[in-house]
Amino acid sequence: MPDSSPSVSVKLQQVLDQIRAVDRDLADLRRLRARVPEGRAFSEPLQVAFDKQINELLNRKISLEELEIEDPDQELLDQLFAVDVATSSRIRVDRAKPVLATPTAQEEQIFAFLKAMPKAEIHLHMEACISKDTLAGMLEKNQVPYKEADLDKLYNFKNLQEFITLFLFIIDSIKTPDDFELVFKNLREYLESNSVRYAEVFLAPSRMVQNGLDFNEIARTLDDLATRCRREGGPDVKYLFDVSRTFGVENASKNLQRILAARADNIIGIGLGGAELMGPAREFKDVFAQARAEGLRAVAHAGEDDGPWSVRDAVEILKAERIGHGTSAIQDPSLLELLKEKQIPIEICLTSNIFTGKYVRQEKDHPVRRYYDEGLVCTINTDDPEIFNVTLTDEYIKLYRHLGFSVSELVDMNRQTFISSFSNDRAKLWKQASAEIAQLREEMQV
Numbered sequence: 245m246p247d248s249s250p251s252v253s254v255k256l257q258q259v260l261d262q263i264r265a266v267d268r269d270l271a272d273l274r275r276l277r278a279r280v281p282e283g284r285a286f287s288e289p290l291q292v293a294f295d296k297q298i299n300e301l302l303n304r305k306i307s308l309e310e311l312e313i314e315d316p317d318q319e320l321l322d323q324l325f326a327v328d329v330a331t332s333s334r335i336r337v338d339r340a341k342p343v344l345a346t347p348t349a350q351e352e353q354i355f356a357f358l359k360a361m362p363k364a365e366i367h368l369h370m371e372a373c374i375s376k377d378t379l380a381g382m383l384e385k386n387q388v389p390y391k392e393a394d395l396d397k398l399y400n401f402k403n404l405q406e407f408i409t410l411f412l413f414i415i416d417s418i419k420t421p422d423d424f425e426l427v428f429k430n431l432r433e434y435l436e437s438n439s440v441r442y443a444e445v446f447l448a449p450s451r452m453v454q455n456g457l458d459f460n461e462i463a464r465t466l467d468d469l470a471t472r473c474r475r476e477g478g479p480d481v482k483y484l485f486d487v488s489r490t491f492g493v494e495n496a497s498k499n500l501q502r503i504l505a506a507r508a509d510n511i512i513g514i515g516l517g518g519a520e521l522m523g524p525a526r527e528f529k530d531v532f533a534q535a536r537a538e539g540l541r542a543v544a545h546a547g548e549d550d551g552p553w554s555v556r557d558a559v560e561i562l563k564a565e566r567i568g569h570g571t572s573a574i575q576d577p578s579l580l581e582l583l584k585e586k587q588i589p590i591e592i593c594l595t596s597n598i599f600t601g602k603y604v605r606q607e608k609d610h611p612v613r614r615y616y617d618e619g620l621v622c623t624i625n626t627d628d629p630e631i632f633n634v635t636l637t638d639e640y641i642k643l644y645r646h647l648g649f650s651v652s653e654l655v656d657m658n659r660q661t662f663i664s665s666f667s668n669d670r671a672k673l674w675k676q677a678s679a680e681i682a683q684l685r686e687e688m689q690v
């Protein structure tokens with residue numbers, strides 16, 4: 245009969261959790277290994293690199309399985325459990341729990357500085373800037389009956405499917421273009437409370453148009469709201485409209501024609517979003533070429549769900565000017581070289597990557613540390629703040645806490661975010677921010 249005292253059973257449970265985590269990582273790596281394109285310069289070295297990682301994980305799994313049956317060696321257990329294993333439940337959002345542990349006295353001043361620091365954010369989805377209260381306000385305005393408890397449940401999603409359900413529910417709750425007044429108000433509050441002076445915000449119009457909203461009216465409303473906000477001294481907001489991988493090339497092209505026809509000054513470009521595994525970059529080559537020829541800026545989500553080749557294709561085929569996420573790029577040293585040489589900014593979304601658990605399951609393992617150290621341009625963003633219950637200030641704090649970025653390095657990444665933006669005034673914006681930052685650092689002694 246094994247000892248069934250609570251501490252031992254807790255440890256056994258931890259071992260089992262570790263094994264499950266290794267199994268998930270193995271499944272992910274094998275999935276990507278099977279997707280490595282044939283016959284390209286990077287194919288063989290990548291396959292070898294994947295095989296090596298798969299073997300390392302298999303060895304780790306064997307040692308864990310041995311632990312499970314033998315009397316666990318304390319030292320080995322401590323070593324294993326120093327790793328904070330993410331489980332599939334990481335996708336869960338517990339809004340009652342504080343996002344960050346209580347700061348120490350020393351951290352308090354630094355965190356106050358990070359909050360006050362004038363910032364830019366360039367990877368942010370408008371639909372994900374809608375809080376539960378704003379959603380409730382929208383439902384009331386549109387006379388859609390709802391129960392408070394149902395909204396609570398929606399925002400406390402527990403898995404990827406529930407997360408998607410919430411996202412779609414939010415989009416479907418936008419019934420008329422003037423609902424964007426409420427949405428924009430929420431966005432502005434979020435930006436102002438994080439001292440964000442300049443933002444580039446994604447909007448995915450495909451489903452909204454399917455739902456019967458008029459594209460031109462959406463574009464005009466958003467354009468006016470951004471202009472008004474700027475005139476009132478609020479943050480400078482620009483939009484990048486999504487040409488989704490999910491809905492196919494024809495729909496992407498239609499969205500592009502609509503953007504061009506709308507001629508809204510604050511809609512400055514397109515972004516490739518949606519399901520990365522469903523729509524390879526090369527299919528959108530012509531859409532991107534036309535967008536660039538028409539003077540629009542072009543970015544792409546890549547390397548979030550698929551391997552490094554997806555990032556390479558976005559850069560080489562689409563000529564994407566920035567890459568959203570790019571987490572899997574770490575697998576391919578020659579790709580990192582390319583990103584560095586071309587100085588293609590990476591839109592880092594730390595919390596989002598941990599939530600979706602693709603490629604990176606804990607903050608301290610996020611490739612941003614290596615990207616930055618190797619000289620890649622790293623910009624800091626939230627992706628989906630209201631949905632993931634995170635703010636841009638939190639992102640900087642996490643980088644400080646978990647990845648050892650110094651205050652000067654964080655300021656430098658903020659600078660990279662400003663100068664990677666598409667604002668014509670980016671140099672001026674950074675100059676102003678930089679002067680304020682210098683003054684804040686002196687006053688706050690950080």
Ligand SMILES: [Zn+2]
Binds near residue numbers: 368369545
């Ligand atoms: Zn995104």
